[in-house]
Amino acid sequence: MEQFTAEVSRIQDLTHDVRTIELRLLEPATITFKPGQFVSFDVPKEGQPRPVTRPYSIASSPGQGNRILLVLNLVQGGPGSSYLFGLRDGSNTLFKGPAGAFYLRDDGARDLLFVATGTGIAPLYSMILAQLERGQSQSVTLFWGLRSQRDLYWQNELAALASAHPNFSFVTTLSRPEPGWEGATGRVTALVDARVPSVANLAVYLCGGSGMIQDVTARLNAIGLCPVYREKYYDD
Ligand SMILES: Cc1cc2nc3c(=O)[nH]c(=O)nc-3n(C[C@H](O)[C@H](O)[C@H](O)COP(=O)(O)OP(=O)(O)OC[C@H]3O[C@@H](n4cnc5c(N)ncnc54)[C@H](O)[C@@H]3O)c2cc1C
Structure with a gap:
């Protein structure tokens, strides 16, 4: 190094x-x-x-x-x-x-799913930027879990990326929203449950606390096999 x-x-x-x-x-x-x-x-x-x-x-x-x-x-x-x-x-x-061995791999034509909690967004942000700069056509989806409105950041930046790249979309979910939040609520694990019916054509990158990584990995394993890459920031 x-x-x-x-x-x-x-x-x-x-x-x-x-x-x-x-x-x-x-x-x-x-x-x-x-x-x-x-x-x-x-x-x-x-x-x-x-x-x-x-x-x-x-x-x-x-x-x-x-x-x-x-x-x-x-x-x-x-x-x-x-x-x-x-x-x-x-x-x-x-x-x-x-x-570090947690980096964007070449998984061919597989769609990419990125799941973060908190500042676990950091490496995923770099990967998403790099992937979109490459201009490939597979879909790139980010699920990001934060606590409440005061914890939100980079929403405008992500929205700008999504409007510049039709293959990119993101969902920010708040686990403890204050009144007035119209977006997704609950944990990112629930988003995976609700919005990922199949992993057959997916490669997944998880970053954040150990609880989320364990829970999401278990949900993905329950529906099938696909490459899953993980970076654990801390034990919770
Ligand atoms: C590969 C890797 C990359 C990392 N990249 C980042 C990054 O880009 N941004 C970032 O903020 N952190 C990142 N972390 C976490 C970071 O390295 C530190 O652990 C964190 O900043 C806390 O360190 P500290 O010395 O301030 O507190 P410590 O005294 O070491 O930590 C105290 C406790 O705080 C908890 N904790 C640690 N990290 C967090 C956190 N992010 N949120 C809430 N609680 C936490 C843990 O339970 C820990 O035991 C990364 C960790 C790893 C393993």
Whole structure:
């Protein structure tokens, strides 16, 4: 794995606890990665003599090799997210990468289904951008689970992608919507149940907490066999 020095070129708060951090690469000046892969930061942890390592998926498309975009939520007291939330515009940082076996595969003509909870959207966003840039015709569907309206982000960006690419569609479902939400409600697992009658022509990518990954995998296995790729962010 290579080590990179980068400068924070843009920070954007997307919700009360999610932000994007764009890193402009300084040395080396470009990175080559597969959509879905992650980079790792060694960060200090209080009370520990040695740094701890935390991985973060690259959310941007590999087509853009001199900058990477991270999207992450603040975990109170967590060393990795606190370190990254502490970076300011113009700060320098170091990371290693790219790494990881969760990347967009070539599954021929299979339609693609992406399922995320929370910031599990990160690697899927990179994959979706890369897939749509390739201009292939199979359908690309995203099911994304968030908690409530205040947790929503990237809805306009996804809607713009969907209008530019007729083969792309997405459904955002809220597990605890406030009154006034007219979209899907409940867990992403329920969306899979309701909207995926067959896996015969499907390749599936799952990213987020362990509960969702287990539940969705079980539902898919119950209806048939297809390639299923998973990235577990944390145990819930
Ligand atoms: C391959 C990989 C890629 C990852 N990419 C991303 C990414 O792109 N964006 C991102 O936000 N996170 C990502 N994560 C999670 C990230 O690495 C850290 O685990 C997370 O930021 C918490 O680390 P921390 O040091 O701040 O807190 P810690 O003290 O390590 O975590 C405290 C607890 O918080 C919980 N937790 C961890 N992550 C989350 C989360 N995202 N939401 C809610 N609770 C959580 C867990 O139960 C954990 O035990 C990724 C994890 C893996 C394995």
